[in-house]
Amino acid sequence: MTEGLATPGAGWRRADGPPAQAREKKRRRGGRRGGARDGDPTVEEAEFTSYYGRPIIKPPVWKTPDVPLYLFLGGAAGTSAVLGAIADVTGRPALTRAAHYTAGGSALASVAWLIHDLGRPARFLHMLRVIKPTSPLSVGSYILAPFSALAAGTAGIQLLDAFPGLQKFGLRRIAGWFPGLRKVAGTASAVFGGPMTTYTAVLLANTAVPSWHEPYKELPFVFAGSGMAAGGGICMAFTPVAEAGPARKMAVAGAAVELAAMHKVEHDHGIVSEPYHLGRAGTLMKAAKACTAGGAGLTVVAGRTRAGAVVSGALLAAGSLLTRFGVFDAGMASARDPKYTVVPQRERLEARNAQAAEGEARAVTR
Template identity: 70%
Template sequence: MTSGVATPGGGWRRADPPSTGTRGDQRRTRKGGRRGRDGDPTVEDAEFSSYYGRPIVKPATWKNPEVPLYLFLGGAAGVSSVIGALGEFTGRPVLTRAAHHTAAGGALASVVLLIVDLGRPMRFLHMLRVFKPTSPLSVGSYILSPFSALTVATAGLHVLELVPAVRALPVARWIPGVRKGAAVGAAVFGGPMTTYTAVLLANTATPSWHEPYEELPFLFAGSALAAGGGVSMALSPPAESGPSRKVALAGAAIELAAAHRVEHGHGLVSEPYHLGRAGRLLRAAKACTIGGAGLTLLAGRSRTAGVLAGALLATGSMLTRFGVFDAGMASARDPKYTVVPQRERLAARQAEAAELAGGEARSVTR
């Protein structure tokens, strides 16, 4: 039976349906929104998505594993060049030779990996046509190029000294001096080699790289110190590896402290460092770094401990670079790591503006 109401003239009409608010509210209700008891619509939790399923931030087009390996080898080579220069002036020939060969090998491999990532060798040469101080990639290219040349020259001079025919030449007495000069030049560029890649990552819009822009260079520097010190320690006898052990221990401490800050100091944006493949890699990296640091304390008395410690520290450094790379790529693919921090920053600015306006109003009333 249809319900109705009587009209003043004695007629009968159908009763109006109960009001459900504005037409906009009715449309939201029909689309699945819930209504509260006070008549206001209750909006369901937002789903973070984008048009056609595309991420809000375009993920970097860098290749895996070429780029993470480049990040690792470049840092290890930079620290090794500094250790080699120290060995030149402290009378440690085995340590010096091992560090210089490590630096040269890492530098050459970095150039090859960078060219592979770019796709064509000419693209690397085109990057050297213009120097842009505001571009970390341009600055990095001008760091990598002279660094590679100087480290290869230093390692090559070590090889020339071992050739009997060269040693018999009158110019052979100039080789040590030239090598020391090249070693100092390589060490000058070796320092920036350890951190410029962190600046490069932080300069992108990738949330989990951009947000920890202050800590990421410390993480990469500590990781490079642990790797460079560890490799040169493993390739040197305990009597000469004292500087390498100190560098490795300092690097391990810096790496662990900076990694903790990156993984826990930035709210939601730090979450990708704990999830999936990135989380597994970073947990393994911490285990290797801690184990390597512990064995380093014994490396002064045991060559075996030094070799194991160096291998663990280098492995931990490499896993750290892969973990950071994967975490950043994951944060770029998920829209929530872009949207939620933006909303939080907007809400904080609005609250600050409201508080400022309230303070001004109170001052006027007084």
């Protein structure tokens, strides 16, 4: 025998050999959207075996742009609801108005996108059939349902208050209650606003998709930061500069958190971080970083002027949106390539075996 029987696999190799495997690699890398292309930076080509280069796990069936848009809108809605409620209580009418409209509008739009993504949209109420703490989507439904109802309600009250012409069907008689009702509903929506911003990170992380699961500790902070940048940025753009100070501060803080947490996601997880640098996901992430950093910088420099606030707010929102699309795309790419499933699991397995062997050796010497 040329290859000893002691070697793992006893020397067996795929019979169609290297040419076929090179073809597979090419197909895996270039043939599909979001995959790597020639000239892309790679960590290093890892050695691994697969079944004809086919993916092991199934890529998510979630649709683009439905789900990335849902993530973005949910984040913006959640953070602006929190901002709006505190602004309302501390007496900042213009900021309150902008934040409540942003929260209400984004919340309704996010629900629409989420339902649109279902395979059976008519059955969306089945989400509320049971409550399961093991399912982030179940917990998320019980966050999204009250949040969107309360945020939309708050925005509705705000609208009625601002346009007395809308007060029909006897609503005029209770118009005096509106400010109080708005405070109560706004505060209640703010309670769900924080979880609304971060639960979506758990939604992605709690899958077998390597590039989503591995950074599960950082992803909630990426989404919290990204949500604050978007929510703060949009509120900043729609509020007179004199009253937009809190929105500016939240936007800049959010951008900083997003950039820092995203840096960890992109660099701390070895081969699983790779999809964040490659192909379309890499392009999206680069653009996201440029927008977020540029928007935050511009906010600091020119956030106190009307034009500066609008431009930097738009940049921050665009950065947040691109981050969601980039994270989504990186996960899809990591699911399509068996490398990201096999290599980390192989390493984990070998580390465990080495540890076991070491323990055994220690037991023998003792």
